[in-house]
Amino acid sequence: MHDVLVIGAGHAGCEAAAAAARRGARVGLLTFRAEDVGQMSCNPSIGGVGKGHLVRELDVFDGLMARAADRSAIHRRMLNRSKGPAVWGPRVQADRKRYRAAMAELLSQSGVELIVAEALALVVKGGRVAGVQTSGGNLSCRALVIAAGTFLDARIFIGDRIVAGGRRGEGASIPLAAQIREIGLGQGRLKTGTPPRLDGRSIDWARLDEQPSDREAWTMSALDEGLGQPQLCCAIARTTEQTHDIIRANFDRSPLFAGAIEGRGPRYCPSIEDKVKRFGDRGAHQIFVEPEGLDDHLVYPNGISTSLPADVQEQFVRSIPGFERASIAQPGYAVEYEFLDPRRLNQTLEVRDVPGLFLAGQVNGTTGYEEAGAQGLAAGLNAAAVALELEEVRFDRRTSYIGVMLDDLTLQGVSEPYRMMTARAEYRLSLRADNASSRLGPAALAAGCVSPPRRTHIEQHLASRSAESWRDTDEGRADLLYAPYVARQAREWEVVRRDSNVWIPRELDYPAVPGLSSEMVERLMAVRPETLDQASRIPGITPAALSALYVAASRRAAA
Amino acid sequence: MADTIFALSSGRPPAAISVIRVSGPQAFAAGMLIAGSLPEPRTAAVRELRHPQSGELLDEALVLGFAGPASSTGEDIVEFQCHGGRAVIDSLHAALAAIGGLRQAQPGEFTRRAFENGRIDLTEAEGLADLLEAETESQRKAALTLAEGGLRRQIAMWQEQLLALSARAERAIDYDEEDEALDPSLLRDSAVLARELEQWLARPRAEPLKDGVLVVVAGPPNAGKSSLLNAIAGEERAIVTDLPGTTRDHLEVPLSLGGVPIRLTDTAGLRAAGDQVEAIGVARAERLIEAADVLVWLGDAAEVPPHPRVIGVHAKADLPDRREAPDGLWATSAVSGEGLSGLMAEIGRVARTVLPAEDAIALNRRQAAHVAEAALAISDVAGAGDLVFVAEHFRRARNAFDQLTGAAGVENVLDTLFARFCLGK
Numbered sequence: 001m002h003d004v005l006v007i008g009a010g011h012a013g014c015e016a017a018a019a020a021a022r023r024g025a026r027v028g029l030l031t032f033r034a035e036d037v038g039q040m041s042c043n044p045s046i047g048g049v050g051k052g053h054l055v056r057e058l059d060v061f062d063g064l065m066a067r068a069a070d071r072s073a074i075h076r077r078m079l080n081r082s083k084g085p086a087v088w089g090p091r092v093q094a095d096r097k098r099y100r101a102a103m104a105e106l107l108s109q110s111g112v113e114l115i116v117a118e119a120l121a122l123v124v125k126g127g128r129v130a131g132v133q134t135s136g137g138n139l140s141c142r143a144l145v146i147a148a149g150t151f152l153d154a155r156i157f158i159g160d161r162i163v164a165g166g167r168r169g170e171g172a173s174i175p176l177a178a179q180i181r182e183i184g185l186g187q188g189r190l191k192t193g194t195p196p197r198l199d200g201r202s203i204d205w206a207r208l209d210e211q212p213s214d215r216e217a218w219t220m221s222a223l224d225e226g227l228g229q230p231q232l233c234c235a236i237a238r239t240t241e242q243t244h245d246i247i248r249a250n251f252d253r254s255p256l257f258a259g260a261i262e263g264r265g266p267r268y269c270p271s272i273e274d275k276v277k278r279f280g281d282r283g284a285h286q287i288f289v290e291p292e293g294l295d296d297h298l299v300y301p302n303g304i305s306t307s308l309p310a311d312v313q314e315q316f317v318r319s320i321p322g323f324e325r326a327s328i329a330q331p332g333y334a335v336e337y338e339f340l341d342p343r344r345l346n347q348t349l350e351v352r353d354v355p356g357l358f359l360a361g362q363v364n365g366t367t368g369y370e371e372a373g374a375q376g377l378a379a380g381l382n383a384a385a386v387a388l389e390l391e392e393v394r395f396d397r398r399t400s401y402i403g404v405m406l407d408d409l410t411l412q413g414v415s416e417p418y419r420m421m422t423a424r425a426e427y428r429l430s431l432r433a434d435n436a437s438s439r440l441g442p443a444a445l446a447a448g449c450v451s452p453p454r455r456t457h458i459e460q461h462l463a464s465r466s467a468e469s470w471r472d473t474d475e476g477r478a479d480l481l482y483a484p485y486v487a488r489q490a491r492e493w494e495v496v497r498r499d500s501n502v503w504i505p506r507e508l509d510y511p512a513v514p515g516l517s518s519e520m521v522e523r524l525m526a527v528r529p530e531t532l533d534q535a536s537r538i539p540g541i542t543p544a545a546l547s548a549l550y551v552a553a554s555r556r557a558a559a
Numbered sequence: 560m561a562d563t564i565f566a567l568s569s570g571r572p573p574a575a576i577s578v579i580r581v582s583g584p585q586a587f588a589a590g591m592l593i594a595g596s597l598p599e600p601r602t603a604a605v606r607e608l609r610h611p612q613s614g615e616l617l618d619e620a621l622v623l624g625f626a627g628p629a630s631s632t633g634e635d636i637v638e639f640q641c642h643g644g645r646a647v648i649d650s651l652h653a654a655l656a657a658i659g660g661l662r663q664a665q666p667g668e669f670t671r672r673a674f675e676n677g678r679i680d681l682t683e684a685e686g687l688a689d690l691l692e693a694e695t696e697s698q699r700k701a702a703l704t705l706a707e708g709g710l711r712r713q714i715a716m717w718q719e720q721l722l723a724l725s726a727r728a729e730r731a732i733d734y735d736e737e738d739e740a741l742d743p744s745l746l747r748d749s750a751v752l753a754r755e756l757e758q759w760l761a762r763p764r765a766e767p768l769k770d771g772v773l774v775v776v777a778g779p780p781n782a783g784k785s786s787l788l789n790a791i792a793g794e795e796r797a798i799v800t801d802l803p804g805t806t807r808d809h810l811e812v813p814l815s816l817g818g819v820p821i822r823l824t825d826t827a828g829l830r831a832a833g834d835q836v837e838a839i840g841v842a843r844a845e846r847l848i849e850a851a852d853v854l855v856w857l858g859d860a861a862e863v864p865p866h867p868r869v870i871g872v873h874a875k876a877d878l879p880d881r882r883e884a885p886d887g888l889w890a891t892s893a894v895s896g897e898g899l900s901g902l903m904a905e906i907g908r909v910a911r912t913v914l915p916a917e918d919a920i921a922l923n924r925r926q927a928a929h930v931a932e933a934a935l936a937i938s939d940v941a942g943a944g945d946l947v948f949v950a951e952h953f954r955r956a957r958n959a960f961d962q963l964t965g966a967a968g969v970e971n972v973l974d975t976l977f978a979r980f981c982l983g984k
Contacts, residue, residue, distance in 0.1 A: 422732055
């Protein structure tokens with residue numbers, strides 16, 4: 001009997017399993033193949049603007065991602081350095097193999113039991129999750145986290161070739177997807193894609209703009225383990241009109257435009273054929289040329305993800321200056337997968353209608369390792385809470401990007417892959433990558449999920465804030481810079497807080513609320529907000545509906 | 560279940576016709592109790608209105624019914640268009656109040672119900688409120704423009720421009736791989752929007768049209784303020800004596816001067832107060848002068864309080880020692896009537912300048928406060944320096960507009976962002 005079982009050992013699954021274990025749960029982690037633990041299936045980088053903020057927050061709770069990134073970093077860049085510190089985005093290029101090795105090592109140290117099997121079906125007893133049927137027999141548990149990523153009924157597209165699978169050369173969870181659809185959790189399909197991988201030895205690097213690593217040796221994790229890896233250079237290439245002509249001439253061979261892919265892709269991470277189609281006036285698109293590792297010839301050309309047939313990929317790649325003789329080691333492909341409606345979840349990521357069942361990561365319609373990892377943390381901490389009867393751990397959108405994401409997902413749902421951006425955080429000026437320990441340290445200590453060195457670090461950090469020398473630290477200076485703005489936001493927050501105190505009864509009969517149109521009733525019932533403040537963030541909810549809801553809620557309170 | 564409410568929904572009596580509206584689940588039942596029967600919804604018919612208990616005939620009136628939810632409040636409505644005398648209105652009110660479950664509406668309650676039932680949004684709610692209170696033709700036109708969504712469209716246009724600016728700032732933060740410097744055209748474009756908002760703010764507000772232009776008569780004690788007010792109003796409104804300090808509080812006379820709705824107000828004389836009651840009167844007078852749309856000053860030109868629209872009056876011009884009026888002052892006499900018609904024409908002329916043009920959209924004070932907040936935030940962009948602050952000022956401005964209309968969240972910005980830009984990565 002496990003306290004917590006986790007399906008999927010990607011970024012969400014690993015964090016969920018380790019987080020539950022840190023709270024004292026006995027955890028089993030299911031994966032198709034042991035060597036896939038912590039696999040970076042897309043580009044080999046961690047962090048960025050908004051995403052780097054998530055990694056730093058995850059780190060405060062002793063999450064694995066920041067430390068694995070530091071151990072495998074081969075290129076570092078603090079994005080937005082010329083702008084204010086609130087939006088600095090730490091981003092590292094990781095050695096793909098070393099990242100996976102670091103993840104596996106951190107995971108094994110956490111005491112999580114790795115179980116190599118396919119999860120076939122959930123076992124639900126008396127309305128609660130009770131276990132999982134696997135290809136290796138039945139397992140029972142008190143809480144279950146599904147972190148299946150893109151593997152639910154996944155299909156891979158390379159031009160007109162279609163294969164079942166969530167990642168190249170791997171399987172897909174088809175029976176599990178069918179059962180989830182039966183429970184009524186299914187929402188729709190999304191797509192994502194990858195570019196062709198190039199052989200670095202066939203690239204003419206001299207023709208590309210060099211992008212060196214930062215000189216300053218900052219780290220992702222607040223617990224600096226000392227850097228070991230040499231730092232490489234990345235480079236920037238650009239597409240040409242000729243590239244676009246080749247792509248345009250082959251639109252009919254792309255499954256995106258031929259209608260084979262029904263899932264919606266991320267607008268902010270479009271495939272190259274999407275970019276050419278939608279932004280025809282642009283003469284060139286940037287490509288970040290990222291080495292995959294120290295002892296690896298593979299190069300990841302970030303910016304040309306595609307599902308065009310392999311021969312077209314080769315043709316257009318070779319039209320790019322610097323890539324004239326480039327050989328494709330592995331063609332790009334698109335993946336279409338099932339995602340679940342996160343509006344069915346509490347803000348702890350537990351399915352509202354199935355106690356003990358948690359969903360985390362790309363299954364909830366997000367994209368990105370960082371978004372997945374951060375959800376894994378929230379699901380793992382709270383799955384342990386359910387299994388061991390501990391306190392819930394909630395994240396607030398005022399104090400963390402994790403809170404922003406959970407709030408957005410569970411209230412607004414997704415219609416396209418959700419990616420973190422600082423624009424999503426209205427309290428952006430106080431949510432900085434440099435002050436994650438100050439913001440979340442007390443919550444991490446209270447959750448009882450951190451190691452002794454982390455505890456010491458957080459306590460010392462919080463104590464140092466009241467010292468005279470604080471104002472001379474980078475974080476102290478940033479605090480001062482934003483203080484007047486943060487004070488004004490605090491006043492705005494007061495208004496929100498008043499709405500947060502208006503609780504909407506769980507069993508409220510929406511159709512009977514006077515003045516709510518049937519469209520509003522439908523939107524509200526899909527989410528069942530807990531407070532008026534949450535209701536105000538549901539998309540499409542009109543001020544009129546809010547006031548009707550307010551009247552209904554306060555009448556009930558008075559009665 | 561909601562109460563059924565009723566109220567006089569046309570202008571103040573006496574008037575030729577007054578409209579009394581009843582809204583709520585019992586509206587039709589109440590209508591039948593009083594009118595005997597109701598015509599088909601959305602058609603008018605003449606009925607005898609009788610007290611439901613005594614059977615006493617109250618009036619003969621035009622009666623209309625509107626079935627919810629397709630009515631202006633979203634509820635069943637009955638409208639009585641009766642004779643506009645105060646006695647008729649009072650007796651009809653009493654008759655309605657005698658029906659169980661009916662009560663007099665709170666101020667604004669009809670509109671509030673329309674808003675709550677999703678019939679109108681906030682700006683339309685305000686326009687409709689104005690429309691229902693409109694007394695003059697120019698008021699009605701202004702209110703109609705507002706109710707028909709003219710203001711809403713204007714605000715939507717501003718919001719769209721602001722969203723586009725905001726999206727440009729957000730894009731430069733979240734998608735700037737090259738970490739480029741702040742785009743100067745963003746500053747230029749936001750200055751243009753800020754200037755447009757400020758121009759709108761410089762226009763007259765909606766309130767003077769609805770409530771009347773506030774014309775305040777002020778000056779030192781015993782300067783002849785009350786006499787002047789009485790002479791203009793043509794009736795004995797204020798108590799006039801020769802004792803300085805007689806007017807302890809202010810009086811208000813609604814007037815129409817040259818078609819301009821005016822609230823003519825008398826104030827206590829400005830001097831060091833003799834007792835506490837008078838002191839309160841003086842303090843109120845000072846507040847009124849500040850609130851005045853037009854100030855009529857009866858006193859030394861050197862002592863006139865700072866005000867954008869002052870009409871200087873040399874009163875009591877009939878007295879032997881006051882025959883000579885200083886330059887620029889209107890010589891008047893409440894006794895002889897000298898100079899009164901000229902002064903009234905001048906008040907009407909100045910008052911007209913604070914009214915919005917007849918077909919123009921006017922902001923009311925609440926709306927203007929939000930627009931001013933947005934304009935301030937957008938003009939802060941110029942000196943912000945860092946892009947993070949630029950984006951923060953845009954966020955503040957968006958917040959101000961959100962408060963003006965409701966709705967709009969982060970997703971709106973993102974939608975705008977993605978619709979317009981090709982994003983790398």
